[in-house]
Amino acid sequence: MDGNGTEPCSSPVCVNNPHLEALKNDILYHFSLGTSTHDLPAMFGDVKFVCVGGSPWRMKAFIEYIATELNMNDPKSEYPNICAGTDRYAMYKIGPVLSVSHGMGIPSIAIMLHELIKLLHHAHCKDVTVIRIGTSGGIGLEPGTLVITKQSVDPTFLPRFEQVILGKTVVRNTDLDPSLAKELLQCSQELNRFETVIGNTMCTMDFYEGQGRLDGAFCSYTEKDKLDYLRKARDAGVCNIEMESSVFAAMCKMSGLKAAVVCVTLLNRLKGDQVNTSHDVLQDYQQRPQILVGSYIKKKLEGCN
């Protein structure tokens, strides 16, 4: 037991829920998929890598990119959205790689992960690696730097995620897989195309007041207060700030999924708050996590042949 009511389990992708077996049809409502309407083992049984990110456009771009990288590109293929029956999330697949959008913030990614974990479980997937590829604000790093998350920390810099269950707060661990992080860092060093570091990532519930920005609709603190807070975060090992890593780390760990978070920093928060980089530069930055993770997946799949 890890204090979260979970037990070690032998199932390849763990669902820690004794009630699920009794469900005749498990409707994955926010994916518009279900066990009695879709043959999940046939559709997803070969999945080995799942990449998730906030933006549906970016996750479509990723599947196109990875298809080319893996020489699985079919020029006629349009990579249909597997979740076309809903607008909550978008999902694309090519060979062993699944690409899923998760929207912004902890609740949005948590809904997606509950249904993704059940999907992988129902599909009898084994040895799955899940990587979040996202954007973030950096602290003291050059914009465009990639941060591979060591631990996801809360706004008081503690490595924990608080889940409220039936009105009571349960604390969950937010460690990510250290060997996967190292492999990704080594991959980036071999690529030698952009600065990459391993560090802590702060996960917040809000983009403006929650991250000490001065440019939200409300702001009750001074620039000095803001900078004091961000410097304390940096001193605690925080390299970047985003809004999904804590629940992502916690839920992947509880399911026995090997997981990593790779985010590009769009700006240096010690120098400003607004994302005012040109569109082309932003596009370049947002491709960097895709390029690193694409290179890693290619290497792993080639290692299997």
Added chain:
Amino acid sequence: MDGNGTEPCSSPVCVNNPHLEALKNDILYHFSLGTSTHDLPAMFGDVKFVCVGGSPWRMKAFIEYIATELNMNDPKSEYPNICAGTDRYAMYKIGPVLSVSHGMGIPSIAIMLHELIKLLHHAHCKDVTVIRIGTSGGIGLEPGTLVITKQSVDPTFLPRFEQVILGKTVVRNTDLDPSLAKELLQCSQELNRFETVIGNTMCTMDFYEGQGRLDGAFCSYTEKDKLDYLRKARDAGVCNIEMESSVFAAMCKMSGLKAAVVCVTLLNRLKGDQVNTSHDVLQDYQQRPQILVGSYIKKKLEGCN
């Protein structure tokens, strides 16, 4: 002062942020709009009603519906997405009505509201009413019932929203406008098309464990634990459960915006967890908040002529 660092302000839509004036160009990043790239007063100065909801498809359907209701329907018009430069949110406008999607969960709607409040402020809008039209799980109500929120309560049934600012927790009030709620209820009684009640709405950070569901990837409690919790919620006046109302109520109140939350209940949580209603019935349910709010807006605008 209301304890949140905000002061009464004379501006029609209040931004409580002294730093904003110093910004030459305020980039509303997640809308792909900005004060130096767009003429916000020309684009939005006439807005009187803003309707927000999770799903971009539903918010597009709403603008088409309200256009017909207000006889502003242009058969050639395609109601372009004003935020077409991004996939984070979708925004549509017809006359004085703005329709904006907000994704799922508190962080996602909070980002949208920060930028919406700044947009309305920059556009010099006055006397704006904001209504969230959403879906929810009901407690002890027939599916399809509309709930107009009196107070948004947290998972311990208290009417408050906790905002973390620079690592410290600030508690904000989640009252909604009682006269607007009454007007909406009266409107529904006149329509006489579906059951409508005023009651408390519980706002959670998670759809599965956070709402006591038995069908998530993880579940460490029994059906009895779940039902005990939901019955306690009902005894505390909770009629339905969703994931955005608390921060919506808090932020609208701080900005001086008249606000209401109107959600349809898709199921009775005392009888189950899965949303397994047929597609057509779900479609009908999801149109009900649109029909009520459309009728209310029409009545208000006709009252002005």
